[in-house]
Amino acid sequence: MSEHVPYLDNAATTPLDPAVWERMRACLEEGLFGNPASAHSYGVAAAQAVESARAQVAAAIGAEPGEIVWTSGATEANNLAVLGIARANAKRGKHVISVRTEHKSVLEACARLEQEGFEVELLAVDRDGRLPPERLAATLRPDTVLAAVMLVNNETGVVQDIPAIAEHVHAVGALLHVDAAQAAGRLSVDVNLLGADTLALSAHKVYGPKGIGCLFRRRRLRRRIAPLMWGGGHEDGLRPGTLATHQVVGMGAAFERIHACQAEDRRRAEAYRQRMLTAFAELGGVVLNGRADGVPHILNVAFAGVHGEALTASLGGLAVSQGSACSSASGSPSHVLRAMAVPDQLAAASLRLSVGRFTREPEVEAAVERIRGAVQRLRAFSPLWQAHRRGASLSALYQQPVAEALAHG
Amino acid sequence: MAEWSPAVLAHFERPRGAGRPDGAVAFRHGRGGWVKKGAVVELWLRCEQERVVEARYEAYGCPATIASASWLCEYLSNRPIEQARALTGLDIAGALALPPEKIGVALIAEDALKQALDGDKAPSAAL
Numbered sequence: 126m127s128e129h130v131p132y133l134d135n136a137a138t139t140p141l142d143p144a145v146w147e148r149m150r151a152c153l154e155e156g157l158f159g160n161p162a163s164a165h166s167y168g169v170a171a172a173q174a175v176e177s178a179r180a181q182v183a184a185a186i187g188a189e190p191g192e193i194v195w196t197s198g199a200t201e202a203n204n205l206a207v208l209g210i211a212r213a214n215a216k217r218g219k220h221v222i223s224v225r226t227e228h229k230s231v232l233e234a235c236a237r238l239e240q241e242g243f244e245v246e247l248l249a250v251d252r253d254g255r256l257p258p259e260r261l262a263a264t265l266r267p268d269t270v271l272a273a274v275m276l277v278n279n280e281t282g283v284v285q286d287i288p289a290i291a292e293h294v295h296a297v298g299a300l301l302h303v304d305a306a307q308a309a310g311r312l313s314v315d316v317n318l319l320g321a322d323t324l325a326l327s328a329h330k331v332y333g334p335k336g337i338g339c340l341f342r343r344r345r346l347r348r349r350i351a352p353l354m355w356g357g358g359h360e361d362g363l364r365p366g367t368l369a370t371h372q373v374v375g376m377g378a379a380f381e382r383i384h385a386c387q388a389e390d391r392r393r394a395e396a397y398r399q400r401m402l403t404a405f406a407e408l409g410g411v412v413l414n415g416r417a418d419g420v421p422h423i424l425n426v427a428f429a430g431v432h433g434e435a436l437t438a439s440l441g442g443l444a445v446s447q448g449s450a451c452s453s454a455s456g457s458p459s460h461v462l463r464a465m466a467v468p469d470q471l472a473a474a475s476l477r478l479s480v481g482r483f484t485r486e487p488e489v490e491a492a493v494e495r496i497r498g499a500v501q502r503l504r505a506f507s508p509l510w511q512a513h514r515r516g517a518s519l520s521a522l523y524q525q526p527v528a529e530a531l532a533h534g
Numbered sequence: 535m536a537e538w539s540p541a542v543l544a545h546f547e548r549p550r551g552a553g554r555p556d557g558a559v560a561f562r563h564g565r566g567g568w569v570k571k572g573a574v575v576e577l578w579l580r581c582e583q584e585r586v587v588e589a590r591y592e593a594y595g596c597p598a599t600i601a602s603a604s605w606l607c608e609y610l611s612n613r614p615i616e617q618a619r620a621l622t623g624l625d626i627a628g629a630l631a632l633p634p635e636k637i638g639v640a641l642i643a644e645d646a647l648k649q650a651l652d653g654d655k656a657p658s659a660a661l
């Protein structure tokens with residue numbers, strides 16, 4: 126790429142941290158090619174690297190190394206937890222609870238369970254994206270085996286009250302799965318404080334490589350999760366296949382870096398978020414999709430009066446997501462924003478701006494400038510925006526309730 | 535994302551006749567489309583002696599919607615009303631080389647034109 130395109134899509138994926146790359150490179154170059162499952166010295170050397178990475182990831186989330194199962198990413202970890210727990214506990218009950226704003230890898234796994242005869246309830250969230258824990262409590266039944274609730278939403282940055290939810294779930298003897306793919310490195314993630322029984326993580330959201338993730342699962346759950354694949358019994362029989370040592374090492378290094386980087390990462394993300402919020406409040410007619418207390422690295426905002434396609438076409442290739450990287454390929458409105466009762470037309474005119482460890486101020490400024498320019502240009506001849514200027518409320522224009530726009534000052 | 539023709543891009547990037555006219559009273563007005571369907575076109579025509587002398591628009595929609603309104607205004611300027619009446623959405627779609635799935639937005643521009651020319655007889659659309 127000749128001209129630098131501002132990259133504000135760190136919730137989709139993050140670039141590799143050079144320190145992580147250094148460890149992966151060393152692993153590939155320095156003869157660590159042995160199969161970690163082999164008993165000879167080559168295998169043992171690779172296994173040591175794998176185990177030290179396991180300890181690094183475990184330490185970052187307050188778990189024990191033996192509670193980490195390597196997977197190909199959070200998609201697989203979510204599938205393993207949702208399908209694996211439900212199937213292994215089907216004798217106890219067939220009721221599963223999740224939430225409409227979950228990642229597709231949880232929702233589609235739940236849809237699969239329904240085909241297998243499970244009863245899945247997907248809970249509604251409030252307009253601000255939060256699930257009141259009492260709503261979940263009211264849905265729990267003696268035959269509920271699993272509840273799957275994410276910690277941080279990937280489209281809006283909204284944080285769920287997992288500790289309160291865990292208490293309710295455990296009161297009926299069910300298990301709680303938490304998708305923490307967007308939380309790691311942004312919030313402190315401690316499996317004990319959260320009360321999670323299983324928890325999904327991904328390396329590439331935290332400056333590690335793509336293609337590697339893990340499932341944390343409590344030690345006592347060893348026999349209460351059914352595997353998705355069959356093979357050589359690796360990873361306690363939960364996930365067979367020869368481990369990709371360099372990927373595993375990369376994930377370990379990425380999670381080890383969290384400790385050193387988190388405070389600075391957060392300070393920076395908060396400053397950028399504030400900068401963007403101020404600029405959009407000045408612009409006017411910008412609605413926050415989410416909550417003020419969401420994680421700072423994700424900002425999802427709707428630009429009233431402009432059409433989503435016209436907005437994207439005016440951004441000159443700016444690297445941001447419209448709604449979500451996952452759903453924009455299909456062109457359908459974001460299921461998350463729909464669950465938050467955002468009118469479809471406003472959801473389509475929403476951008477997710479997500480900053481990261483390697484975002485710098487000029488990138489944020491350039492993005493804000495481009496977005497402001499595009500929105501102002503399109504609004505100048507938008508009949509919706511002009512009607513709004515003459516006094517029509519956003520709810521009247523979209524014929525559906527719309528949240529208050531960001532206020533300035 | 536849709537691939538747009540050079541004609542669509544030219545009108546989308548440099549729209550002609552964009553913005554409501556100042557003394558809108560002297561203009562005939564028409565409107566087409568629906569917010570929920572993602573396309574609204576408003577059109578203002580100033581006519582003198584059976585000719586359109588000025589055409590302006592406001593548009594909410596995808597690049598093809600904006601380009602359709604912009605193309606329409608450019609076409610209408612200084613056109614006999616006879617010819618304006620004969621124009622259809624398909625003509626607009628053809629001139630802009632719109633992909634088949636976007637022909638609907640050109641028809642919305644046609645609705646706005648018909649309403650501006652015929653007043654209340656044309657199909658109307660509420661915001």
Ligand SMILES: Cc1ncc(COP(=O)(O)O)c(C=O)c1O
Nearest residue numbers: 198199200228279304306307327
């Ligand atoms: C919340 C959440 N869960 C799961 C995933 C899937 O992660 P992976 O790409 O590692 O499969 C993502 C990212 O796409 C995510 O944001």
